[in-house]
Amino acid sequence: MPDGVVMDSSASGSAGGSGDGAVSDERLLARFVSGEDDALGELAGRHERAMIGLARGMLWDESLALEAVQETWVRVIRFGSGYDGRASVKTWLYHILMNRCRDLVRSERARSARERRRALGEVAAESPGRLSERVHLAVCELEEPGRETLILCFHRGMTHREAADVLGVPIGTIKSRLHKAIGRLRERLGVEAGELWETPA
Amino acid sequence: MNTPPTRREIEHELTALTDGPGEAEPVVLWRAALEHASRSGERRHPGGRTVRTPRPWRALVALNAVGVAALVLLAALPVLRPASREQPSMSALSESMPAPEFAPVPDGESFAAVESKSAADGLAQMPQAVGRGIGLDDAQARMSMADGGRVADAAARQIARRAVLSVEVADAEAASREAASLTDQGAGEYVESSLISGPAGSRLAEVSLRVMPGRVDAVLGSLRSLGRVEGEATQSDDLTVQAADLDAQLRSAERAEADLSELLRMRADEPMGVVVEAQRELVPMRESVERLRSVRAALASRVVLAEVRVTLVERSAPREGMGWLPRVGSALSAGLGDAAGLSAWAVRMTAALIPVWVVALSVWAWWALRRRSRMAAQL
Numbered sequence: 002m003p004d005g006v007v008m009d010s011s012a013s014g015s016a017g018g019s020g021d022g023a024v025s026d027e028r029l030l031a032r033f034v035s036g037e038d039d040a041l042g043e044l045a046g047r048h049e050r051a052m053i054g055l056a057r058g059m060l061w062d063e064s065l066a067l068e069a070v071q072e073t074w075v076r077v078i079r080f081g082s083g084y085d086g087r088a089s090v091k092t093w094l095y096h097i098l099m100n101r102c103r104d105l106v107r108s109e110r111a112r113s114a115r116e117r118r119r120a121l122g123e124v125a126a127e128s129p130g131r132l133s134e135r136v137h138l139a140v141c142e143l144e145e146p147g148r149e150t151l152i153l154c155f156h157r158g159m160t161h162r163e164a165a166d167v168l169g170v171p172i173g174t175i176k177s178r179l180h181k182a183i184g185r186l187r188e189r190l191g192v193e194a195g196e197l198w199e200t201p202a
Numbered sequence: 203m204n205t206p207p208t209r210r211e212i213e214h215e216l217t218a219l220t221d222g223p224g225e226a227e228p229v230v231l232w233r234a235a236l237e238h239a240s241r242s243g244e245r246r247h248p249g250g251r252t253v254r255t256p257r258p259w260r261a262l263v264a265l266n267a268v269g270v271a272a273l274v275l276l277a278a279l280p281v282l283r284p285a286s287r288e289q290p291s292m293s294a295l296s297e298s299m300p301a302p303e304f305a306p307v308p309d310g311e312s313f314a315a316v317e318s319k320s321a322a323d324g325l326a327q328m329p330q331a332v333g334r335g336i337g338l339d340d341a342q343a344r345m346s347m348a349d350g351g352r353v354a355d356a357a358a359r360q361i362a363r364r365a366v367l368s369v370e371v372a373d374a375e376a377a378s379r380e381a382a383s384l385t386d387q388g389a390g391e392y393v394e395s396s397l398i399s400g401p402a403g404s405r406l407a408e409v410s411l412r413v414m415p416g417r418v419d420a421v422l423g424s425l426r427s428l429g430r431v432e433g434e435a436t437q438s439d440d441l442t443v444q445a446a447d448l449d450a451q452l453r454s455a456e457r458a459e460a461d462l463s464e465l466l467r468m469r470a471d472e473p474m475g476v477v478v479e480a481q482r483e484l485v486p487m488r489e490s491v492e493r494l495r496s497v498r499a500a501l502a503s504r505v506v507l508a509e510v511r512v513t514l515v516e517r518s519a520p521r522e523g524m525g526w527l528p529r530v531g532s533a534l535s536a537g538l539g540d541a542a543g544l545s546a547w548a549v550r551m552t553a554a555l556i557p558v559w560v561v562a563l564s565v566w567a568w569w570a571l572r573r574r575s576r577m578a579a580q581l
Binding site for chain 2: 045046
């Protein structure tokens with residue numbers, strides 16, 4: 002969970018999977034690599050929904066998001082034996098997913114989906130009470146690094162450290178990008194400085 | 203007008219941005235990915251290593267790669283043997299040169315054995331003689347023809363020089379006439395033979411010239427200027443030993459003949475039967491002397507006049523008024539020739555670039571392996 006950011010952490014309980022005698026993600030991956038397909042199913046049960054949500058936030062399109070998650074699993078199946086344990090399995094999964102999203106976000110389909118979404122958002126934003134569309138549109142307008150960082154930091158209690166590991170950048174970069182993204186978001190939503198949250202420490 | 207949202211509202215919206223399906227929703231994408239991986243032929247086995255299912259096209263590609271490699275190797279073989287590639291026609295032309303020929307010698311006489319030995323010796327010594335740069339003119343200058351072809355200076359080298367040339371010309375008949383005109387009849391040079399054969403447009407003329415050894419290079423130069431030289435070979439035979447042996451035999455036979463003649467003259471009073479018997483013995487002796495003289499003269503002729511044999515191959519360009527079919531044929535022939543030349547060049551270039559290919563493929567393989575290991579480690 003980002004320090005200083007109010008988050009709903011209810012969905013992140015099973016991420017590590019090591020508490021309360023539950024089998025850890027690492028153990029599940031090892032079991033899958035050794036031939037137990039059900040272990041992958043269990044791992045997917047812990048992370049797939051969250052991954053779909055993250056992909057939706059990144060790609061603005063349901064079918065693209067599902068495609069990104071499925072491709073992530075394909076890579077897990079293909080390269081599962083190469084997992085070296087330097088990062089947690091969850092971080093590793095998200096790293097793959099973000100790379101898939103980056104690839105897809107540059108595709109023509111993603112571009113048209115984004116344009117469509119932006120057009121809808123602009124119409125909806127004119128109507129009072131459609132805050133979700135306004136926020137969505139404002140996030141959509143952000144530069145890619147800032148958008149990625151903002152989405153990750155507000156995704157199911159992910160900490161700055163985890164976000165840094167997923168994106169493969171130093172934690173200082175995460176903080177800097179987040180600060181900049183929040184500043185842009187303030188401007189777009191017409192919020193005075195200080196009204197919105199402070200940059201996470 | 204929209205009112206500025208509160209902090210909590212915005213945080214809520216940002217969190218909701220990445221909300222996934224509810225817990226009630228089944229997770230199915232991992233299974234679809236598993237099926238996809240199985241279908242595409244990539245699936246890890248229980249040991250944890252990736253197993254690639256064999257596919258027919260992979261075998262086909264591998265087979266083609268082996269075939270291409272074999273072709274490149276075959277093409278590279280001539281490149282690795284430059285000596286045999288540089289003058290392919292030389293050996294063929296040398297083989298076409300006639301072996302030394304002499305007048306027939308009766309079986310049992312020592313001359314036959316000596317002749318073949320001396321010819322072999324002469325051929326063996328030929329490269330050394332040429333390498334030492336023994337001049338034909340020097341050898342000829344020391345040889346006197348006044349005594350009927352006998353060697354005046356025993357130390358003089360007896361070198362017979364021969365040259366064979368193949369020239370591509372536009373008009374074989376005209377070139378043949380021009381080649382024949384190169385002989386200097388005043389100096390004893392002559393056209394030994396001349397033959398023209400084949401249909402118009404692809405005639406073949408063969409001209410054999412006998413010229414002074416000192417003029418061989420000049421005549422060859424003139425013949426080369428008749429057209430495009432396809433091949434050329436020259437050979438020098440050292441006949442010194444052969445000539446000396448022949449001279450010795452000749453002297454011996456002449457002495458024996460003279461002795462018998464003298465004996466007949468001195469013993470003319472012998473009975474008729476004895477005289478007739480002696481004269482009968484004298485006849486083959488004189489025949490032998492004459493034969494040896496003839497062989498010696500032929501040998502001297504080979505030394506005195508070098509042999510230049512030129513083959514003139516007609517490859518005429520399509521002439522005005524020629525039918526369209528011959529023109530097409532000629533164009534096709536020329537095109538095929540050019541294509542063959544281009545193919546040979548491409549094969550040579552391919553073979554020559556093998557080291558570059560090896561390096562490039564190594565770099566590519568290294569990069570691919572590195573990329574794959576990175577993906578395996580990081581993705």
